[in-house]
Amino acid sequence: MAVRAGQIYIACNPRQPTHLRVDRIYEGRALVTDPSSLHARYRLRWIKLSSLHETGQTRNGIPRRTGYRLHSQPPQLGQILCLRCCRYVDREQLHETRLGVTEPTCKPCADDIAALVATWTTSNDEEIGYRDDVRDVLTAQGWTENSEGALIKNGALWTEANDCLDSGVVGPGQDYSVAFDSGVPARVITAACEAAATEQAGA
Ligand SMILES: [Zn+2]
Structure with missing residues:
Protein backbone atom coordinates (compact mmCIF):
# COMPACT_ATOMS: atom_id res chain seq x y z
CA MET A 1 0.00 0.00 0.00
CA CYS A 109 -22.63 13.24 11.55
CA ALA A 110 -24.84 16.28 12.14
CA ASP A 111 -27.87 13.93 12.23
CA ASP A 112 -26.08 11.72 14.76
CA ILE A 113 -25.37 14.72 16.96
CA ALA A 114 -28.97 15.94 16.70
CA ALA A 115 -30.27 12.47 17.67
CA LEU A 116 -27.91 12.41 20.63
CA VAL A 117 -29.03 15.83 21.81
CA ALA A 118 -32.67 14.74 21.39
CA THR A 119 -32.12 11.83 23.80
CA TRP A 120 -30.71 14.22 26.41
CA THR A 121 -33.74 16.46 26.04
CA THR A 122 -36.10 13.50 26.34
CA SER A 123 -34.47 12.18 29.50
CA ASN A 124 -34.49 15.69 30.95
CA ASP A 125 -38.22 15.93 30.36
CA GLU A 126 -38.72 12.64 32.15
CA GLU A 127 -36.64 13.86 35.02
CA ILE A 128 -38.50 17.13 35.43
CA GLY A 129 -41.93 15.71 34.67
CA TYR A 130 -45.18 17.02 36.01
CA ARG A 131 -47.48 16.05 38.83
CA ASP A 132 -49.74 14.11 36.49
CA ASP A 133 -50.51 11.84 39.45
CA VAL A 134 -52.14 14.83 41.19
CA ARG A 135 -53.57 16.36 38.03
CA ASP A 136 -55.34 13.15 36.99
CA VAL A 137 -57.04 12.69 40.36
CA LEU A 138 -58.16 16.31 40.64
CA THR A 139 -59.48 16.35 37.08
CA ALA A 140 -61.50 13.24 37.86
CA GLN A 141 -62.89 15.05 40.90
CA GLY A 142 -64.19 17.91 38.79
CA TRP A 143 -61.28 20.36 38.82
CA THR A 144 -61.00 22.26 35.55
CA GLU A 145 -57.94 23.67 33.87
CA ASN A 146 -57.59 27.38 33.22
CA SER A 147 -55.61 28.95 30.39
CA GLU A 148 -52.42 28.88 32.46
CA GLY A 149 -52.66 25.18 33.20
CA ALA A 150 -53.77 25.62 36.84
CA LEU A 151 -56.68 23.52 38.14
CA ILE A 152 -59.62 25.29 39.74
CA LYS A 153 -62.61 24.12 41.75
CA ASN A 154 -64.96 26.29 43.78
CA GLY A 155 -62.45 29.13 43.93
CA ALA A 156 -59.54 26.95 45.09
CA LEU A 157 -56.58 26.80 42.73
CA TRP A 158 -53.82 24.19 42.46
CA THR A 159 -50.81 24.75 40.25
CA GLU A 160 -47.38 23.32 39.57
CA ALA A 161 -44.33 25.46 40.10
CA ASN A 162 -42.26 25.99 36.98
CA ASP A 163 -39.73 23.34 35.91
CA CYS A 164 -39.94 21.20 39.04
CA LEU A 165 -42.35 18.93 40.84
CA ASP A 166 -43.26 21.45 43.54
CA SER A 167 -46.86 22.55 43.58
CA GLY A 168 -49.24 24.47 45.74
CA VAL A 169 -52.88 25.15 46.43
CA VAL A 170 -54.38 28.59 47.02
CA GLY A 171 -57.55 28.70 49.08
CA PRO A 172 -60.79 30.34 47.93
CA GLY A 173 -60.50 34.11 47.97
CA GLN A 174 -56.72 33.67 48.17
CA ASP A 175 -56.93 33.72 51.96
CA TYR A 176 -54.07 31.25 52.30
CA SER A 177 -51.78 29.03 50.30
CA VAL A 178 -50.16 25.69 50.98
CA ALA A 179 -46.95 24.70 49.21
CA PHE A 180 -46.14 21.08 48.50
CA ASP A 181 -42.56 19.93 47.98
CA SER A 182 -41.92 17.53 45.15
CA GLY A 183 -41.81 14.62 47.62
CA VAL A 184 -45.34 15.07 48.97
CA PRO A 185 -47.51 12.10 47.92
CA ALA A 186 -50.35 12.76 45.50
CA ARG A 187 -52.99 11.55 47.97
CA VAL A 188 -51.92 14.21 50.53
CA ILE A 189 -51.99 16.97 47.94
CA THR A 190 -55.34 15.95 46.49
CA ALA A 191 -56.85 15.64 49.99
CA ALA A 192 -55.71 19.17 50.87
CA CYS A 193 -56.98 20.52 47.54
CA GLU A 194 -60.35 18.85 47.99
CA ALA A 195 -60.57 20.28 51.54
CA ALA A 196 -59.86 23.76 50.18
CA ALA A 197 -62.46 23.40 47.43
CA THR A 198 -65.09 21.89 49.76
CA GLU A 199 -64.59 24.67 52.29
CA GLN A 200 -65.77 27.21 49.77
CA ALA A 201 -68.62 25.02 48.68
CA GLY A 202 -69.77 24.59 52.25
CA ALA A 203 -69.33 28.24 53.24
ZN1 LIG B 1 -18.81 13.07 9.39
Missing part, protein backbone atom coordinates in the same frame (compact mmCIF):
# COMPACT_ATOMS: atom_id res chain seq x y z
CA ALA A 2 1.25 3.46 -0.84
CA VAL A 3 1.22 5.98 1.97
CA ARG A 4 0.24 9.33 0.51
CA ALA A 5 -0.19 12.84 1.80
CA GLY A 6 -3.82 13.57 2.67
CA GLN A 7 -4.66 10.02 3.74
CA ILE A 8 -6.37 9.59 7.10
CA TYR A 9 -5.49 6.71 9.41
CA ILE A 10 -7.18 5.53 12.58
CA ALA A 11 -5.50 3.84 15.53
CA CYS A 12 -5.90 0.04 15.57
CA ASN A 13 -6.32 0.15 19.34
CA PRO A 14 -10.11 0.37 19.68
CA ARG A 15 -9.78 2.05 23.07
CA GLN A 16 -8.01 5.00 21.56
CA PRO A 17 -9.51 5.67 18.12
CA THR A 18 -7.21 8.59 17.34
CA HIS A 19 -7.07 9.78 13.75
CA LEU A 20 -3.97 10.84 11.88
CA ARG A 21 -3.69 12.82 8.72
CA VAL A 22 -0.55 12.37 6.67
CA ASP A 23 0.85 15.76 5.79
CA ARG A 24 4.19 14.83 4.23
CA ILE A 25 6.42 11.81 3.70
CA TYR A 26 10.16 11.94 4.11
CA GLU A 27 12.78 9.15 4.33
CA GLY A 28 10.58 6.36 5.63
CA ARG A 29 8.63 8.56 7.98
CA ALA A 30 5.37 10.46 7.73
CA LEU A 31 4.69 13.85 9.22
CA VAL A 32 1.20 13.55 10.71
CA THR A 33 -1.39 15.64 12.57
CA ASP A 34 -4.50 14.66 14.49
CA PRO A 35 -7.29 16.26 12.43
CA SER A 36 -10.01 15.84 15.07
CA SER A 37 -7.95 17.38 17.85
CA LEU A 38 -8.59 20.98 18.73
CA HIS A 39 -4.85 21.30 18.85
CA ALA A 40 -4.31 19.64 15.48
CA ARG A 41 -1.85 22.20 14.31
CA TYR A 42 0.26 21.78 17.39
CA ARG A 43 0.34 18.02 17.27
CA LEU A 44 2.61 17.64 14.29
CA ARG A 45 4.81 14.61 14.75
CA TRP A 46 6.77 12.03 12.81
CA ILE A 47 5.65 8.43 12.63
CA LYS A 48 7.35 5.43 11.00
CA LEU A 49 5.74 4.32 7.73
CA SER A 50 5.81 0.76 9.08
CA SER A 51 3.18 1.83 11.67
CA LEU A 52 0.69 2.67 8.92
CA HIS A 53 -1.31 -0.34 7.67
CA GLU A 54 -3.82 -0.89 4.89
CA THR A 55 -6.23 -2.84 7.11
CA GLY A 56 -6.79 -3.53 10.80
CA GLN A 57 -5.72 -7.17 10.42
CA THR A 58 -2.40 -8.87 9.87
CA ARG A 59 -1.85 -11.18 6.89
CA ASN A 60 -2.88 -14.04 9.17
CA GLY A 61 -6.18 -12.36 9.94
CA ILE A 62 -5.27 -11.37 13.48
CA PRO A 63 -6.67 -8.00 14.58
CA ARG A 64 -3.94 -5.44 15.05
CA ARG A 65 -3.69 -3.75 18.43
CA THR A 66 -0.95 -1.30 17.54
CA GLY A 67 -0.26 1.08 14.70
CA TYR A 68 -2.78 2.73 12.44
CA ARG A 69 -5.02 1.48 9.63
CA LEU A 70 -6.20 3.35 6.56
CA HIS A 71 -9.46 5.24 7.18
CA SER A 72 -9.78 7.48 4.13
CA GLN A 73 -7.87 8.13 0.94
CA PRO A 74 -6.78 11.70 0.12
CA PRO A 75 -9.56 14.14 -0.80
CA GLN A 76 -10.89 14.61 -4.30
CA LEU A 77 -10.75 18.13 -5.60
CA GLY A 78 -12.91 20.40 -3.43
CA GLN A 79 -13.60 17.83 -0.72
CA ILE A 80 -13.48 18.86 2.91
CA LEU A 81 -12.71 16.82 6.00
CA CYS A 82 -15.57 16.17 8.43
CA LEU A 83 -13.92 16.71 11.80
CA ARG A 84 -16.21 14.19 13.50
CA CYS A 85 -15.93 11.07 11.35
CA CYS A 86 -12.69 12.22 9.68
CA ARG A 87 -13.87 11.40 6.16
CA TYR A 88 -13.58 13.69 3.17
CA VAL A 89 -16.92 14.85 1.79
CA ASP A 90 -18.06 17.16 -0.97
CA ARG A 91 -18.89 20.65 0.15
CA GLU A 92 -22.62 20.13 -0.43
CA GLN A 93 -22.49 17.17 1.95
CA LEU A 94 -21.44 19.44 4.80
CA HIS A 95 -23.98 20.37 7.42
CA GLU A 96 -24.57 24.10 7.49
CA THR A 97 -25.65 25.75 10.70
CA ARG A 98 -27.34 29.11 10.95
CA LEU A 99 -23.87 30.54 11.32
CA GLY A 100 -22.75 28.85 8.12
CA VAL A 101 -20.14 26.12 8.17
CA THR A 102 -18.24 26.69 11.38
CA GLU A 103 -16.61 23.38 12.18
CA PRO A 104 -16.86 21.09 9.15
CA THR A 105 -19.34 18.33 9.97
CA CYS A 106 -20.92 16.08 7.35
CA LYS A 107 -24.71 15.73 7.23
CA PRO A 108 -24.81 12.15 8.63
